[in-house]
Amino acid sequence: MRHAKSSWKYPHLNDFERPLNSRGKRNAPMMGRILRDESVMFDQIISSPAKRAITTARTIASEMGYSEDNIADERRFYGAHPSNIIEILRDLDNSVSHAAVFGHNPTFHSLVEQLVNTTIEKFPTCAAATISLDIDTWRELKAASGTLTALRLPRDYTDK
Numbered sequence: 001m002r003h004a005k006s007s008w009k010y011p012h013l014n015d016f017e018r019p020l021n022s023r024g025k026r027n028a029p030m031m032g033r034i035l036r037d038e039s040v041m042f043d044q045i046i047s048s049p050a051k052r053a054i055t056t057a058r059t060i061a062s063e064m065g066y067s068e069d070n071i072a073d074e075r076r077f078y079g080a081h082p083s084n085i086i087e088i089l090r091d092l093d094n095s096v097s098h099a100a101v102f103g104h105n106p107t108f109h110s111l112v113e114q115l116v117n118t119t120i121e122k123f124p125t126c127a128a129a130t131i132s133l134d135i136d137t138w139r140e141l142k143a144a145s146g147t148l149t150a151l152r153l154p155r156d157y158t159d160k
Contacts, residue, residue, distance in 0.1 A: 004028040004126040006052040027126040027154040032063025047102035048077035057102040082111040092138040117144035128152040
């Protein structure tokens with residue numbers, strides 16, 4: 001999942017500290033409810049600790065009834081290359097069957113494309129991709145090891 005829309009209202013803040021803007025604060029809980037209503041499940045949440053990403057992860061978790069204790073912050077997600085994200089995920093414990101990851105573009109757009117070996121037109125803020133992985137252990141994770149089962153864009157659930 002890409003973080004919700006962030007604010008540029010505070011030029012004194014560095015990029016890492018930028019908060020969500022009003023649209024982000026609306027879209028994150030909405031997407032959490034959509035994921036909950038569609039019975040999307042995960043047992044591990046991993047997020048970039050950048051304010052906009054971790055706030056999105058916490059909001060989604062709250063809407064889905066998951067404890068914030070389930071959220072691991074992963075500093076390496078911030079500014080990472082998609083191959084770095086794959087390497088981090090390869091180290092997940094195999095007791096984790098379903099993981100949710102929260103981060104930034106262009107990395108997460110490219111990550112989704114690499115994992116499912118296809119091109120997606122857009123991966124806007126607060127977009128949520130669900131990928132079914134054809135692996136038995138996280139160590140097997142690599143490019144083209146998944147199938148995109150859903151791509152949820154906030155604009156598809158809101159009135160224009």
